[in-house]
Amino acid sequence: MRINKMLSNYGYCSRKDARVLIEDLRLEINGELAMQGQWVEETDSILLDGKPLTKKPPLYFLYHKPKGVLSTMDQDKENSLYHKLVFEDYVFPVGRLDQDSEGLILLTNDGDLAQKILSPKFHHEKEYLVTVNRELTLEFLEKMGQGVDINIGVTKPCEVKRVSDHQFKIILTQGLNRQIRRMSKALGYQVTKLIRLRILNLHLRELPCGECRPLDDKELEDLKKSLHVNLD
Structure with missing residues (x-):
């Protein structure tokens, strides 16, 4: 390699x-x-x-990223994760969550596992809670679920569920840049708040905003099983 x-x-x-x-x-x-x-x-x-050079023990953490924080470990960027978290060993975020959004990020030093999560050919699920600027319509929800033309192409069909007049949950299996915001904008809506709730079997749940915790044994075991990673 x-x-x-x-x-x-x-x-x-x-x-x-x-x-x-x-x-x-x-x-x-x-x-x-x-x-x-x-x-x-x-x-x-x-x-x-x-x-x-020796292989370091694998580390796995869940982090509730606040709005305004950049999901990168670039120390040259003032609002990056590098300046928000303190780890003795190097970890990096698996994928991105845009600066205006908050929610779940997986941090690890396991490059192989990260690549399996990020590979578009596996269609791994990520779930979000989205708040928009005006009342939802059935037409909007149906179009979001069917796929939306966002200029670079039509997004893949996805699962969408109404939560309240201005909120819905959406489960994506692709990770285009600012995808939910662009989909909503194409249909005449503006996203006012976006929270990532889940990555595969990993849930945000009650993890406070700005806090970080290690994966428990069951979470890690289920994650590796879903990715077909050796459990040793």
Whole structure:
């Protein structure tokens, strides 16, 4: 695999941040300075700051992202997760939740698991509670469920359920940028509040806004089963 991918899979940093480590001459592969995108094997001698690279224990956390926080660990961005959370070891958010939205984010250092969740070919469910600026109509709910033309194409059919005059729940199996906001806007509505409630079997429930907690054993076991990941 590429050295950038190995660093991510081993829980050291993102693939993007791996480029910086290489540029700063902090990585050696078999006694020579690492190059960008270099192919490596797990049997290679890889040193970071002179110390052997070892796979870190996997970490899994649920975080209730507040509105206004950027779902990235980019330390150069003032409102990023990097400045809101303190971890001894590197973790990263699985996917994005736009700055104007709040709700559930999965944080991990498990690159393989993250890729299985994010891969569009698996159609994993994410559920949201959406508040809009005017009263819902049956026509709006039906069109949202059937798919909406948002200029880059028609969204996939999805499950939509009315909660109140101005609120509905929606379950998506695709992750287009600001998808729910763009779908609503195309039908003449404006989203005033958006909360992600669920990612696969992981639920926000009573997790307070701005708080973080580790996955319990049952959550992690069910998540790995749904992703067909080895439970060892």
